[in-house]
Amino acid sequence: MNQIKKLAGQTLVYGLSTMLGRFLNYLLVIVHTAALKPFFYGKLTFFYSSTAIFLALLTFGMETGFFRFASKKEEDYNKVLGTSLFTIVFTSFIFILSSFILRNNWQAYFEIDNYRLILYFVLIISFDVLSAIPFAKLRIDERPIKFMLIKLTGIAINIFINLFYLVLCRKLYEIGSESLFAKIYNLQLALDYVLIANLVGSGITLLILLPEIIKVKPQFDFTLLKRLFRYSFPILLIGLAGQLNDQIDKILIPKLINDPNPMAQLGIYGANFKLSVLMVLFIQMFRYAAEPFFFKNSESADAKKLYSEVMNYFVIFGLIIFLGVMFYIDIFKYFIDKEFWEALYVVPILLIAKLIFGILFSLSIWYKVSDKTYYGILIAGIGATITIVLNVILLPRIGYIGSALASLFSYSVMLAVSYYLSTKHYLIKYNFKKISFYFILAFALFMISKIIKTDVKVIYLSINTGLLLGFISIAYFNEKKSFKNEN
Numbered sequence: 001m002n003q004i005k006k007l008a009g010q011t012l013v014y015g016l017s018t019m020l021g022r023f024l025n026y027l028l029v030i031v032h033t034a035a036l037k038p039f040f041y042g043k044l045t046f047f048y049s050s051t052a053i054f055l056a057l058l059t060f061g062m063e064t065g066f067f068r069f070a071s072k073k074e075e076d077y078n079k080v081l082g083t084s085l086f087t088i089v090f091t092s093f094i095f096i097l098s099s100f101i102l103r104n105n106w107q108a109y110f111e112i113d114n115y116r117l118i119l120y121f122v123l124i125i126s127f128d129v130l131s132a133i134p135f136a137k138l139r140i141d142e143r144p145i146k147f148m149l150i151k152l153t154g155i156a157i158n159i160f161i162n163l164f165y166l167v168l169c170r171k172l173y174e175i176g177s178e179s180l181f182a183k184i185y186n187l188q189l190a191l192d193y194v195l196i197a198n199l200v201g202s203g204i205t206l207l208i209l210l211p212e213i214i215k216v217k218p219q220f221d222f223t224l225l226k227r228l229f230r231y232s233f234p235i236l237l238i239g240l241a242g243q244l245n246d247q248i249d250k251i252l253i254p255k256l257i258n259d260p261n262p263m264a265q266l267g268i269y270g271a272n273f274k275l276s277v278l279m280v281l282f283i284q285m286f287r288y289a290a291e292p293f294f295f296k297n298s299e300s301a302d303a304k305k306l307y308s309e310v311m312n313y314f315v316i317f318g319l320i321i322f323l324g325v326m327f328y329i330d331i332f333k334y335f336i337d338k339e340f341w342e343a344l345y346v347v348p349i350l351l352i353a354k355l356i357f358g359i360l361f362s363l364s365i366w367y368k369v370s371d372k373t374y375y376g377i378l379i380a381g382i383g384a385t386i387t388i389v390l391n392v393i394l395l396p397r398i399g400y401i402g403s404a405l406a407s408l409f410s411y412s413v414m415l416a417v418s419y420y421l422s423t424k425h426y427l428i429k430y431n432f433k434k435i436s437f438y439f440i441l442a443f444a445l446f447m448i449s450k451i452i453k454t455d456v457k458v459i460y461l462s463i464n465t466g467l468l469l470g471f472i473s474i475a476y477f478n479e480k481k482s483f484k485n486e487n
Helices: 002-059 062-070 077-101 103-110 116-140 144-174 180-184 187-214 222-256 262-296 303-327 329-335 338-363 365-369 374-398 401-425 432-451 457-486
Strands: none
Touching: 002 077, 002 103, 002 116, 002 144, 002 187, 002 222, 002 262, 002 329, 002 338, 062 077, 062 116, 062 222, 062 262, 077 103, 077 116, 077 222, 103 116, 116 144, 116 187, 116 262, 144 180, 144 187, 222 262, 222 374, 222 401, 262 303, 262 329, 262 338, 262 365, 303 329, 303 338, 303 432, 303 457, 329 338, 329 457, 338 365, 338 401, 365 374, 365 401, 374 401, 432 457
């Protein structure tokens, strides 16, 4: 329990940077959907979906590889750090060079007629990739406060530039002001402003992180690189397949959906996807703390019991987020412009899909600590294949709800396959009876809320608040009773 409390504490600190920072970024959805409208917001969604895939490719699985080798007592920490950094710098250089050589192909892929936006895209990715190992170093050194401050600095700069151009300058431009700020704004460059803000924020973040690396004098070891490569390459494939599973719908929607304005449909779907952000943030902040935590406790005699208990608490908090968003969806929907509300019905599907993904991440520790990462490739490959096939089949027929259903089904199959394989190689006795109880309880409360829905918002929100508190209370007393029984 002390270890779980430590994990919870670090999750909270990482969460302050991840949750607060991304929530502030999330609030930019209000600005972006107002300034860009569905078509250009679709373009932005397409850019960021592609960014996520390239980040997974170019980080090369080195984050997890760094955690694994740097936590081993027999390894030279500085060599692990230096070798990991060299790989990241090399892949980033090749990426920047190839983007210039193949610029015509990039412009065709993004359906744009200039290289300027491609350059923003490439530099954002490169800066974020180069920051990955320095941030990983702060995590394994258990320095979450510094991690949080650097993250928030980059995010604050990004937000400030967005607000300056898309709120201040745009509003002055729209009212016909003769001020300098109004003259700065160009209606045709709204998408540029968003990408420039991201670029500056990522660039300054990297500059702040540089001294963290320089002062430790990292070393390079080619033999270690080969060992890191053997371990990290499966993680690369897992991460790439995972991002394809998560982002391919947003890339395929404008290509396959049966609509006169497919990019606008992507914008609508992408904006509603943002309403599942609280679940995504919870999973992300858990991941930041849990991955190094799981590795450091992997040789403990109680490791498997610890992993099982962590899963229970993860499911509880994930379901609280699901109920919280859905019970107050009439409030959350105002984070996006009214033009995007037509897709609100996909939000519960996306939330559950993301929760199942989070459970899958927690479960995946079995192949990481047992050094059987090649199973992760199999699992992620199955998921990506299912997602792509279902999107190709469903998008032309039922539109973007097909993408949401594809994600839900894909993650569920991946979870089932991963657990089956874990029983053969690294059995962890999860309390499925308890986990199933919480899922059934949450679904029952959600259905009750739907059945008793009333147009009187105050009454309806009050009832939903009572239902949410009911779930929290039942979970609290149930876990409190279990904890007393164990002691």
